[in-house]
Amino acid sequence: TQLLEQSPQFLSIQEGENLTVYCNSSSVFSSLQWYRQEPGEGPVLLVTVVTGGEVKKLKRLTFQFGDARKDSSLHITAAQPGDTGLYLCAGASSRAGGTSYGKLTFGQGTILTVHP
Amino acid sequence: DTEVTQTPKHLVMGMTNKKSLKCEQHMGHRAMYWYKQKAKKPPELMFVYSYEKLSINESVPSRFSPECPNSSLLNLHLHALQPEDSALYLCASSQLGEAFFSLGYTFGSGTRLTVV
Numbered sequence: 001t002q003l004l005e006q007s008p009q010f011l012s013i014q015e016g017e018n019l020t021v022y023c024n025s026s027s028v029f030s031s032l033q034w035y036r037q038e039p040g041e042g043p044v045l046l047v048t049v050v051t052g053g054e055v056k057k058l059k060r061l062t063f064q065f066g067d068a069r070k071d072s073s074l075h076i077t078a079a080q081p082g083d084t085g086l087y088l089c090a091g092a093s094s095r096a097g098g099t100s101y102g103k104l105t106f107g108q109g110t111i112l113t114v115h116p
Numbered sequence: 117d118t119e120v121t122q123t124p125k126h127l128v129m130g131m132t133n134k135k136s137l138k139c140e141q142h143m144g145h146r147a148m149y150w151y152k153q154k155a156k157k158p159p160e161l162m163f164v165y166s167y168e169k170l171s172i173n174e175s176v177p178s179r180f181s182p183e184c185p186n187s188s189l190l191n192l193h194l195h196a197l198q199p200e201d202s203a204l205y206l207c208a209s210s211q212l213g214e215a216f217f218s219l220g221y222t223f224g225s226g227t228r229l230t231v232v
Contacts, residue, residue: 031217033220033221035220035223042224043159088159092217102210102212102221108157108158109157111156
């Protein structure tokens with residue numbers, strides 16, 4: 001069974017602070033996906049990282065995939081109240097024999113609250 | 117159209133009722149998923165359909181019955197539910213194969229189900 005450990009579980013910070021969320025596993029993933037979810041809504045895909053060592057930037061968000069493709073991080077610079085939400089990392093794996101679907105392994109999530 | 121549409125948005129049902137949740141997408145995705153999500157927790161996979169055939173049932177109780185009438189529609193039939201089944205039910209869709217790893221899931225906004 002593949003597991004993704006996401007930390008921290010809760011993060012409460014002031015506007016303007018920086019933060020990092022971590023996602024770690026002992027398993028190798030073909031890709032690591034980050035989603036953000038607001039209350040009462042479904043998760044929205046922020047980014048996928050596919051290549052070991054890959055770094056992607058999305059405005060104030062920086063995503064990194066570990067060299068061994070077992071871990072990932074999300075760094076937010078100068079957090080804003082609009083960044084508040086549940087952040088989920090999710091790992092996708094290829095299956096021998098050719099899977100016909102994409103099963104994700106989700107981390108436990110990080111609830112981020114950014115206070116004005 | 118880049119959305120997954122779920123109806124209804126909210127549903128309250130008694131333990132003896134029969135109801136159905138509906139999900140629709142027109143992105144040409146050939147994999148569709150049902151997830152259950154409790155408050156502040158990650159989504160839990162229930163069912164996966166690929167090419168309109170049930171690929172995975174994650175040991176879900178028989179009071180939940182999925183159906184995929186065509187490549188755009190996914191239903192979840194509910195019967196004799198328990199109060200602990202109250203949750204946000206999310207539908208998602210994705211490409212299959214290699215495209216999934218870079219494109220991830222598209223989630224609907226969910227149906228907030230309350231069993232009384």
